Amino acid sequence: MSTTSEPTAKALRPPAPPRGWSSERLMGWGFVGLWIVLGLALVTYLFSAWNPELFAKYAPSYLSGLRVTLTLVAISTVLGAVLSLPICYARMSKNRVLNAISFGYVYFFRGTPLLAQTFLIYYGFGSFRPQLEAIGLWSFFREAWYCAVFAFALNTAAYQAEILRGAIESVGKGQWEAASALGLSKLQTLYKVVLPQALIVALRPYGNEIILMIKGSAIVAIITVYDLMGETRRAFSRTFDFQTYLWAALLYLSLVETLRHFIDWIERRITRHLHR
Amino acid sequence: MQSVWALLSFGPEGWGDDLAHGVLVTVSLALVTLPLGLLIGYLIALAKQSSEPSMRLAGNIYTTIFRGLPELLTLFLVFYGAQIGIQQLVRLVRPDAVVEINSFVAGMIALGAVFSSYASEVLLSAFRAIPRGQYEGGYSIGLSQRQTMRLVILPQLIRIALPGLSNLWLILLKETALVSAVGLTDIVRQSSIAARVTKHAFMFFGVACLIYLALAIISSFGINAIERWVGKREAQR
Numbered sequence: 110m111s112t113t114s115e116p117t118a119k120a121l122r123p124p125a126p127p128r129g130w131s132s133e134r135l136m137g138w139g140f141v142g143l144w145i146v147l148g149l150a151l152v153t154y155l156f157s158a159w160n161p162e163l164f165a166k167y168a169p170s171y172l173s174g175l176r177v178t179l180t181l182v183a184i185s186t187v188l189g190a191v192l193s194l195p196i197c198y199a200r201m202s203k204n205r206v207l208n209a210i211s212f213g214y215v216y217f218f219r220g221t222p223l224l225a226q227t228f229l230i231y232y233g234f235g236s237f238r239p240q241l242e243a244i245g246l247w248s249f250f251r252e253a254w255y256c257a258v259f260a261f262a263l264n265t266a267a268y269q270a271e272i273l274r275g276a277i278e279s280v281g282k283g284q285w286e287a288a289s290a291l292g293l294s295k296l297q298t299l300y301k302v303v304l305p306q307a308l309i310v311a312l313r314p315y316g317n318e319i320i321l322m323i324k325g326s327a328i329v330a331i332i333t334v335y336d337l338m339g340e341t342r343r344a345f346s347r348t349f350d351f352q353t354y355l356w357a358a359l360l361y362l363s364l365v366e367t368l369r370h371f372i373d374w375i376e377r378r379i380t381r382h383l384h385r
Numbered sequence: 386m387q388s389v390w391a392l393l394s395f396g397p398e399g400w401g402d403d404l405a406h407g408v409l410v411t412v413s414l415a416l417v418t419l420p421l422g423l424l425i426g427y428l429i430a431l432a433k434q435s436s437e438p439s440m441r442l443a444g445n446i447y448t449t450i451f452r453g454l455p456e457l458l459t460l461f462l463v464f465y466g467a468q469i470g471i472q473q474l475v476r477l478v479r480p481d482a483v484v485e486i487n488s489f490v491a492g493m494i495a496l497g498a499v500f501s502s503y504a505s506e507v508l509l510s511a512f513r514a515i516p517r518g519q520y521e522g523g524y525s526i527g528l529s530q531r532q533t534m535r536l537v538i539l540p541q542l543i544r545i546a547l548p549g550l551s552n553l554w555l556i557l558l559k560e561t562a563l564v565s566a567v568g569l570t571d572i573v574r575q576s577s578i579a580a581r582v583t584k585h586a587f588m589f590f591g592v593a594c595l596i597y598l599a600l601a602i603i604s605s606f607g608i609n610a611i612e613r614w615v616g617k618r619e620a621q622r
Contacts, residue, residue, distance in 0.1 A: 324456065351469050
């Protein structure tokens, strides 16, 4: 019989087409060059404008501002997470009244600017000073810091409730039915079956929400809370030195980028079982 | 004490006309920013889906910067940065010139930069949802690259990206509130002034929130109409 087929000639891969300097490539490197020039300009500006006196005076206040920003975001995110649980429950319940109330809450806080909400609470609640004094809450709403935390917690609760609802609804109905067939109670199903799957879906939106909170927290500077943005505005109004804003931009950018990469890392870790 | 309706009425006594002016400023700022942001966002998305790595790098740097900075800080950077920069340029010619940047233009540039970086992500994922065969099909029937983009890709791109873009429009509408911090007389600033003068802070900021809600509801009607229109054109094929 015939012999096994022998390769008569070694199959050679055709050579890769030469990568010339197409107009697209030229333009791309032009843009990258533009960014490099801008970055170098920023570095030289910060270097030439370097002022040890200014740095010694304002670096501590920037650090304290950064601490205030982080504290504000941490407290209001945690409070918002706690508050989002009943809202999410009401949003998913079959009760008409609960549903309507939670829908109205979420719609209001997602449909109006955070700045307007903060003003409504900080300046607006001042209209009810006698009533608030009567029930002893005035010392709370008098402070810009507490008002900011309160407004931010209410705002993020609305967003987090929607994130949680979306994540729970993304888990198939069959999971609930299977768990109930196994004799698990509703609560057990939620904790042991649904939430572990839902939280994988929810991780990225939660991370985005925290990043949005960090960026949104800059507006508390307008109601005289000295967070990073507030300290920056104070430093700028005293020195009229533009580098104050650039330092704040670098701080915010590195904060957000660090957080984003951290969330990416967590997501890679908790979805290891899904990758092959 | 004046009644609520007297305070909100139009005329010299009431604040209705001031608030209406604020609504006009907010809406026109958002409407002017939208095409600017969409155009830049489209170009950035094109750069980010290009086969050329340097293009992608340049686009990604843009997105990283403007998505990472707080919107308020971007606004201040543009407002004061442009003011100082242009002033120094002008002083080379005329040493005693004082330059004032229009806060509307500063708001438009800053919000446009933020909007475009988010829009580029939406458009990029829409680009990725269009199969390669569409480009190849366009090539095989003899369309030029530009024609393929205009006649084949863009109509599909708009339909896929529409939900994401309408979300961004609602976010943009809310972000315009920030320009009140650089002195533009939008809804929030007008109601701040009214609140300071009349001492009815809760009512005026409540009204401001309700106006934003009304704008969001009107926009969602508009968005639904556009979605129906785009969907109908699809059904006719």
